Amino acid sequence: MQAIDIEGxxxxxxxxxxxxxxxxxxxxxxxxxxxxxxxxxxxxxxxEFPAFPVxxxxxxxxxxxxxxxxxxxQSLVAxxxxxxxxxxxxxxxxxxxxxxxxxxxxxxxxxxxxxATTLLAQVDASVGGKNGVNxxxxxNLVGSFSQPExxxxxxxxxxxxxxxxxxxxxxxxxxxxxIADAAMFAFIEANADRALALDPPVVERLVRDSVRxxxxxxxxxxxxxxxxxxxxxxxxxxxxLEKAGRFSHGEAVSIGMALAAAISVRRGRLSAAACDRIxxxxxxxxxxxxxxxxxxxxxxxxxxDKKRAGDTxxxxxxxxxxxxxxEEIGIDELMRLASDFPDIIRNAS
Ligand SMILES: NC(=O)c1ccc[n+]([C@@H]2O[C@H](COP(=O)([O-])OP(=O)(O)OC[C@H]3O[C@@H](n4cnc5c(N)ncnc54)[C@H](O)[C@@H]3O)[C@@H](O)[C@H]2O)c1
Ligand SMILES: [Zn+2]
Numbered sequence: 001m002q003a004i005d006i007e008g009x010x011x012x013x014x015x016x017x018x019x020x021x022x023x024x025x026x027x028x029x030x031x032x033x034x035x036x037x038x039x040x041x042x043x044x045x046x047x048e049f050p051a052f053p054v055x056x057x058x059x060x061x062x063x064x065x066x067x068x069x070x071x072x073x074q075s076l077v078a079x080x081x082x083x084x085x086x087x088x089x090x091x092x093x094x095x096x097x098x099x100x101x102x103x104x105x106x107x108x109x110x111x112x113x114x115x116a117t118t119l120l121a122q123v124d125a126s127v128g129g130k131n132g133v134n135x136x137x138x139x140n141l142v143g144s145f146s147q148p149e150x151x152x153x154x155x156x157x158x159x160x161x162x163x164x165x166x167x168x169x170x171x172x173x174x175x176x177x178x179i180a181d182a183a184m185f186a187f188i189e190a191n192a193d194r195a196l197a198l199d200p201p202v203v204e205r206l207v208r209d210s211v212r213x214x215x216x217x218x219x220x221x222x223x224x225x226x227x228x229x230x231x232x233x234x235x236x237x238x239x240x241l242e243k244a245g246r247f248s249h250g251e252a253v254s255i256g257m258a259l260a261a262a263i264s265v266r267r268g269r270l271s272a273a274a275c276d277r278i279x280x281x282x283x284x285x286x287x288x289x290x291x292x293x294x295x296x297x298x299x300x301x302x303x304x305d306k307k308r309a310g311d312t313x314x315x316x317x318x319x320x321x322x323x324x325x326x327e328e329i330g331i332d333e334l335m336r337l338a339s340d341f342p343d344i345i346r347n348a349s
Contacts, residue, residue: 002208006215008129008147009223015127015151015215017208021048021090021115027150029086029111034079036072036099037090038063041117044160049090053079057098064094064133066142072102086111089148092118092165093125096148097140100131104146113150117157119169119203120250123176123210126151128218138304139239145223153207158198168250170195170285171234173206175257176213178278179233182322184209185281192284230324233316234260237338237345240301245293254287255344262341264317267327274321292348299335 001018016027033052038059046054055075057063076085087110089099096114103112116126132143158166173195177185187205188195194202214231221227234257241252261278264270282289305313315329329337338345 013147104144122153171250179324258289
């Protein structure tokens with residue numbers, strides 16, 4: 001087990017990689033605890049939960065709404081929760097986002113922690129203190145910055161994870177290596193099969209490295225004024241592909257990262273050899289590097305990206321494996337660049 005501290009502006013958060021759910025009680029304050037989870041996690045793992053009241057939400061991006069949050073507020077009122085009640089979200093990124101937002105806002109803020117049960121939640125969603133829900137079709141439009149007191153990453157949960165959820169987590173793990181850690185990248189190259197098989201020592205190292213990388217970036221830039229942007233590597237086109245096509249988040253981000261690597265070569269930042277190495281790693285991890293999509297729809301989706309400042313985008317490139325750089329690029333130019341790589345983004349209009 002390894003504990004990694006993240007120094008948020010509001011409070012310190014400790015991520016416990018390899019800690020077991022059975023040890024949850026060690027991290028809870030005296031007083032009442034209420035668990036928030038989803039139907040699937042409850043079905044697979046409910047029997048292992050400690051004996052606290054459980055509030056259950058549905059599954060899928062469609063439940064990440066203010067209606068769901070309102071339902072949780074009402075349940076908390078019915079349970080006579082007060083300012084001393086501690087909330088624990090046990091689940092994937094959706095449970096963490098919804099539980100974190102509920103905790104940050106109910107009675108102006110309850111103390112809370114997470115048990116992250118998907119690979120994506122362990123390496124990304126549970127770390128960094130951003131919580132939120134979707135509104136009017138916009139992802140994470142309403143939310144808060146509020147750090148969980150702890151995040152437990154119990155690797156045993158991953159054994160029941162469906163295969164597409166492994167892909168989602170692997171894409172973010174590869175992202176962390178590419179933007180910040182060449183040694184981690186080499187470790188994944190050497191252990192890709194074991195990583196895909198969720199071999200515990202390999203996954204433990206990948207989760208730990210990911211949390212350390214994301215945590216360090218968040219430490220330096222909690223509110224995304226600058227450096228935190230590099231976590232968006234692959235996500236400009238990734239989010240747009242997710243919106244305009246039929247891709248999971250991990251698939252879309254992988255294609256977005258492949259394109260960003262190719263564009264980095266074109267702009268004289270990344271060597272062609274390093275780009276080849278990246279594409280080879282994607283193959284080893286079964287991450288896609290190409291999509292067929294209507295480029296006009298893709299451009300529309302990028303224009304609606306809420307992270308956009310005017311007609312330009314803070315686009316994340318690579319100077320090397322393990323070294324990211326951010327450039328402000330016009331959307332029109334970015335779309336021209338994208339259309340220069342038909343092997344990655346093929347226009348299917
Ligand atoms: N706040 C952030 O910084 C941040 C960062 C990245 C992503 N996110 C958000 O995270 C969400 C995606 O998270 P996710 O990929 O974990 O999705 P998810 O929470 O929907 O979980 C994926 C699926 O796996 C099920 N599941 C969870 N744990 C399981 C287990 N141990 N065994 C079997 N099934 C299990 C869930 O019920 C769900 O059906 C998105 O809404 C995204 O916006 C937030
Ligand atoms: Zn992502």
